[in-house]
Amino acid sequence: MSSRHLSQSTDRYPTRLDTQIDPIAREEPTVWGSAANGPLAAADLDSMASNGYMVRRDAVEAAWLPALTAELDRVAATADPWDPRIIREPGGSIRSVFQPHLFSDLISEVVTLDTVLPVARQLLGSDVYLHQARINMMPGFTGTGFYWHSDFETWHAEDGMPEMRAVSCSIALTQNFPYNGSLMVMPGSHRVFYPCVGATPRDNHASSLVKQEIGVPSHATLTAAADRHGIDQVTGPAGTALWFDCNIMHGSGSNITPYPRSNIFLVFNSVENRLLAPYRAETPRPEYLAARTSQPFSATALTT
Numbered sequence: 001m002s003s004r005h006l007s008q009s010t011d012r013y014p015t016r017l018d019t020q021i022d023p024i025a026r027e028e029p030t031v032w033g034s035a036a037n038g039p040l041a042a043a044d045l046d047s048m049a050s051n052g053y054m055v056r057r058d059a060v061e062a063a064w065l066p067a068l069t070a071e072l073d074r075v076a077a078t079a080d081p082w083d084p085r086i087i088r089e090p091g092g093s094i095r096s097v098f099q100p101h102l103f104s105d106l107i108s109e110v111v112t113l114d115t116v117l118p119v120a121r122q123l124l125g126s127d128v129y130l131h132q133a134r135i136n137m138m139p140g141f142t143g144t145g146f147y148w149h150s151d152f153e154t155w156h157a158e159d160g161m162p163e164m165r166a167v168s169c170s171i172a173l174t175q176n177f178p179y180n181g182s183l184m185v186m187p188g189s190h191r192v193f194y195p196c197v198g199a200t201p202r203d204n205h206a207s208s209l210v211k212q213e214i215g216v217p218s219h220a221t222l223t224a225a226a227d228r229h230g231i232d233q234v235t236g237p238a239g240t241a242l243w244f245d246c247n248i249m250h251g252s253g254s255n256i257t258p259y260p261r262s263n264i265f266l267v268f269n270s271v272e273n274r275l276l277a278p279y280r281a282e283t284p285r286p287e288y289l290a291a292r293t294s295q296p297f298s299a300t301a302l303t304t
């Protein structure tokens, strides 16, 4: 890939604007590696390229799940109330914990599983590093969702991510039913950038991680996008990995069922797509939301 996107004077993906502009076609590929580069077969790669997401069962073995769930509970129970990495719902329950791999060796082991890291490297066609990692916890009855958004829109505007060359891996630790706040995606929407209206306020992340209001498309834009792409709802048992492209339009509803929904959420970025200055924010977000110094996982991480 040329370095044409890496210049911030020519922003291919303008957003947080004063007025609405038309959707912009994506230039970068979704899948950067080939079948020879990792565990995914050509058909998996083709499906990821056209849908922008894929579901892989048993990414974490069933035998691991009780220990991982206990680890999530331990991290939540021992969290320092003043730690900015702990995001709470207005009612006080924990919504997200950022950098969980630094709180827990067990969680950090998930990152380098054969079902995780080699897949990220294959999809992005390079060495990768963790751009962001979090646990999301959506309790039964009171859990609230995430409004429709493209992650890349935020990572570009607020974190200075130059290109669409990042991928998220969300590993379910509870069963995802259609009715407990499971993720909805618009398949194919990853190939379109939907610019948003509204400037980034100072310290936007102080509120956006509980309720995102900036960097979300208008109702008219979302209606057109849903009409064009449709909506898939992603369900599956605990241990399932949902991989999704950084630019796919996605969101989730609230969870009023008794069944909690929690997941470990890992964002891998290509080492060739390191963060620059934010495109549409005055200051970069903290390291725990958008890593600038984290070490890449090279191929050798897979054999040690």
Ligand code: 6CS
Pocket (backbone or CB within 6 Å): 132, 146, 149, 150, 151, 154, 155, 208, 209, 212, 289
């Ligand atoms: O802030 C982030 O990095 C992520 N969280 C939210 C609520 N929206 C954008 C992105 O997915």
Ligand code: FE
Pocket (backbone or CB within 6 Å): 146, 149, 150, 151, 250
């Ligand atoms: Fe998201």
